Amino acid sequence: MTKFDDNMDPNWTGDEEVYRENIIDHFKNPRNFGEIVEAEIKHSELNSVCGDIIRLFVKLKDGKVIDAKFKGNGCAISIAATSMMTDALKGKTFEEIKNLSKEDIFEMLGIKLGIVRMKCGLLCLNTLMNGIKTLEEKK
Amino acid sequence: MKQAKMLDVGKLREDFSILNKKINGKNLIYLDNGATSLTPESVIGAMNEYYGEYNANVHRSIHSIGERATIEYEKAHEKVARFINAEFEEIIFTRGTTESLNTLAYCLTKKLKGGDVIVLSEMEHHSNLVPWQQLAKEKNLIVKYIKINENFELDLEHAKKIIDEKTKIVSVTHVSNVLGTINDVKEICKLAHSNKAIFIVDSAQGIPHISVDVKDIDCDFLCFSGHKMLGPTGIGVLYGKKELLEKLDPFLFGGEMIKEVNFENSKWNDLPWKFEAGTPNIAGGIGLGATIDYLNKVGIKNIKEYQEYLTEYGIKRLNEIGVKIYCSKNPKNRSGVITFKINGIHAHDVVALLDRDGIAIRGGHMCAMPLVTKVLNENSLCRASLYFYNTPGEIDKLVEGIKKAKEIFHVI
Numbered sequence: 001m002t003k004f005d006d007n008m009d010p011n012w013t014g015d016e017e018v019y020r021e022n023i024i025d026h027f028k029n030p031r032n033f034g035e036i037v038e039a040e041i042k043h044s045e046l047n048s049v050c051g052d053i054i055r056l057f058v059k060l061k062d063g064k065v066i067d068a069k070f071k072g073n074g075c076a077i078s079i080a081a082t083s084m085m086t087d088a089l090k091g092k093t094f095e096e097i098k099n100l101s102k103e104d105i106f107e108m109l110g111i112k113l114g115i116v117r118m119k120c121g122l123l124c125l126n127t128l129m130n131g132i133k134t135l136e137e138k139k
Numbered sequence: 140m141k142q143a144k145m146l147d148v149g150k151l152r153e154d155f156s157i158l159n160k161k162i163n164g165k166n167l168i169y170l171d172n173g174a175t176s177l178t179p180e181s182v183i184g185a186m187n188e189y190y191g192e193y194n195a196n197v198h199r200s201i202h203s204i205g206e207r208a209t210i211e212y213e214k215a216h217e218k219v220a221r222f223i224n225a226e227f228e229e230i231i232f233t234r235g236t237t238e239s240l241n242t243l244a245y246c247l248t249k250k251l252k253g254g255d256v257i258v259l260s261e262m263e264h265h266s267n268l269v270p271w272q273q274l275a276k277e278k279n280l281i282v283k284y285i286k287i288n289e290n291f292e293l294d295l296e297h298a299k300k301i302i303d304e305k306t307k308i309v310s311v312t313h314v315s316n317v318l319g320t321i322n323d324v325k326e327i328c329k330l331a332h333s334n335k336a337i338f339i340v341d342s343a344q345g346i347p348h349i350s351v352d353v354k355d356i357d358c359d360f361l362c363f364s365g366h367k368m369l370g371p372t373g374i375g376v377l378y379g380k381k382e383l384l385e386k387l388d389p390f391l392f393g394g395e396m397i398k399e400v401n402f403e404n405s406k407w408n409d410l411p412w413k414f415e416a417g418t419p420n421i422a423g424g425i426g427l428g429a430t431i432d433y434l435n436k437v438g439i440k441n442i443k444e445y446q447e448y449l450t451e452y453g454i455k456r457l458n459e460i461g462v463k464i465y466c467s468k469n470p471k472n473r474s475g476v477i478t479f480k481i482n483g484i485h486a487h488d489v490v491a492l493l494d495r496d497g498i499a500i501r502g503g504h505m506c507a508m509p510l511v512t513k514v515l516n517e518n519s520l521c522r523a524s525l526y527f528y529n530t531p532g533e534i535d536k537l538v539e540g541i542k543k544a545k546e547i548f549h550v551i
Contacts, residue, residue, distance in 0.1 A: 018491070019547050028483075028549070051503050051511075051519040052487070073518045075487035076548075120487065 018111050019076065026080035031087050034069045043131030044072075047123050052078045056127045058089060058097075065089045065097060075120050077113070082124035084108040089128075098132055100125065145441045152528050154179040154433075165497030168533045173316050173476055173524030174501055175366045176347060182370060185429035186422040196418055198395060212421055215428030216411065222431045223361065224352040225378050228410035232424050235375035236343040237266040239362035240310070242377060242390045242414070243339060244270035247308055249388070253279035256305045258336070260285040260293055260322075261514050262315040265506045267341045271310065285311065285327075287514060291318045291467050298330055306336040313345030313361075317505045317515075317522065319450070319476030320467050321349060328357050337383075343367055347526070348446060348474045350439045359383055365423065370430035374423030377414065384410050391416035442527045446475040449525050453477050453534045460538055460545075465515060475525035478505070481541065483550040486519040492544040498537055500524075 036042075041058035052074030059067040068086040073079070088108060089097055105125050106113065113121045152158050155177045160167050169177060195205040197212045216230045233239045248257075248271075257271050261284045275282045283306075285298045293311070302309060309331035314321050324340050331338035340361040342351055347368035353361055360383070365374040379387075389396050389407055393416040399406040407413045434442075447470050454464055454477060462479045481489060486502030493500055501522045504511045511517050523537060545551070 019488075024548060049503060051508075052485075053518070073485070075485040075491075077488075079485075117491070 018113075018117065020111065023076055023080040023109065023111070026083040027076040030070075030079055030083040032069045032083065033071065035071055036067055036069050039067075039069075041128070041131040041135055043127055043134060045123060045127040045130060047074070047078065047119055049119065052120060052123055054078065054082055054123050054127045056082070056086075056124070056131055058128070058131065060094060063094050065092050065094075070124075074123065077109070077117050077120040078123045081105055081109055081121045082127075085124045085128070097128065100128065145438070146445045146527060148445070148528060148530055151437065154181070155528055156180060158528065162497040162499070163495055165495075168496075168498040168529075168536055170523040170525060170529065170533065170537060171499045171501050172347075172367070172526040172529075173344065173505070173522060175372065176369050176526055177528065178371065179369055179430075179433050181433055182426050182429045186371060186426040189422045189425050197421055198412070208421060211425050211428070212419070215424045215431075218428045218431040219376055222351075222435070223346070223378060224354050226381060229353075229378055229381050229384065231377040231379070231384075231411045231414040232419055232427075233362075233375045233377050234373055234420070235364040235366070236341060236362045237364075237375075239360075239375055239377035240266050240339075240341060241270045243310075243360055243362070244274050246387050246390050247337060248274045248278055248280065251278060251280055251307055254281065254305070255307045256281045256283055256301075256303075258283050258285060258298075258302050258306050258309045258311075258331075260311045261287050262293070262318060262320065262507065262510050263310075263312055264316050264341065264343070265508065266343075267310055267312060268509065271308075281305075287318075287320075287510075290469070291315075291465060292320050292469075292472060293322050293327070295323065295326060295330075298327060302327075302330045302334055302336065304334055306331070306334050308337045308339065310339035310341065313340050313342040313351075314348065314474045314476075315507075315510075316344045316476065316524075317478050317507045317510055317520070318466055319473040319478070319524075321345070321472050321474055324358065325356050332357070344474065344476075347434075347442075348439075349443055353378055365427040365430060368430060369433060371423045371426040374420050374427050376427075381410065384414070389413050389416065393417050395419070437527065445527050446525060447471070449529060449531065449534070450475050450477065452531050453523065453525065453537075456534055456538045457541075460541060462541065465520070475529075476522060477525070478520050478522045480517060480520055481545065481550065484544055484548045486521045488548070489521050489541070489544055492547065493537070493540045496536065496540045496543075498533075498540050500537070 036057035036059050039057040040060040044055040046053045054072040057069045068089040070082050193204040193207040195208040197209045220227045220230045283301045286294045288294045328338045337359045340358045342363045346363040361378040366372040396408050396413050396416040398408045462481050465478045467473045490502040
């Protein structure tokens, strides 16, 4: 469930800056779109309100991310966020990606999200975290 | 294309104070009536009157305000009965269509045995699909779905094939909340009855827009919600033929539904109270009664005629800007629902961009995920759902809003 942050303006509804050119660009030309057949992390999550679905693939070697890809469909915010996140994952250690926070995602997007769009922007992070959880449970 | 003369839409809009509100600095353009409709002042007033003047429980308290509450609450049942050509005893108030359908699913599958068949359609809302699907799993029943044809209508030839002597229940939607298709429930009812199956109509999207006569349809049960027909949320109706309701065991036990209780046994109350356990939603029920008065004043036939005009106008305007529309080609067979897709823009983004202009539409699966994802093969769709207080001018604003969204997304 989406939680209200203390530092979030609850009356903030205008999202004039949401559809910035870089977001539209990542939506129309998503980076790292595709599948990794042999990936350590393979996980899907669904945002049932609007029907966004993300399937994330992360390949690890010697405790580091050597590749990250994703498939799925969704709104501009969720696709752009996932596109940017998969770029950022590459080269990071397993510990580093485990500590990835929602603030990191907001920073990548460069926009402030209202309570409704929060779910879209954070779908990629939820997918990653639940994928990591599944991987650790397997160990 | 001629506009219905009988509705003075400008005057009727004055009955809805919310239409004067500014949303994001713009006049509210409410095109999400399929999700919930707006509420006129007279309905809000009727509920306020209950809380402000005779706030008491019904059927228990014999003091003056208790008596008035009982009279008003019963009167609401009577108004609903007359509205759909039913008898007073046949009208049960529930929380909404979902609760009505769940009640039926539990009560009616109780006596079914493994291998018995329940027939639904591909265009069902989750509320007329999941209850049957889950109970079927528990009791090894088989669920079959009537297919839809290329004109987004139910394929009656397919219905004839799958409804047979093994079919015990047929439950279909009156009007699709995604496609707006008005189904020929009378014909499907004949098919069900000729196979001795129970026939249920989910009229949540039907009753606000078209005349409903349960005797004419000959359905065994019919369900709907107050809030989609200008009424309050949290109140709905389960209509059932008296002889069938008498045979059914109650679903919820407790106060109100009981006539006599001792430590070993209990006797059920008379209809309809046998199915209304606990203190009911009294204000909601009274509000629903006031809703029926309002709809009678406007006239369902006038609403249908005006909406046919408005929907046709909306489809024409949206076609001009090249969006893909999912609805029947026959204006007589569709309600005020226009579901569409803009290539290159996700529905959620369309909704968000229109919201900036105060325009409220719905995006997503519209609570009919199998229809949207498996039959129409879409991930997410946009839906503008109209009611009689909407205007051609509002449709024009919707079209302008979509054009703006296309510019932002560089979609030609």
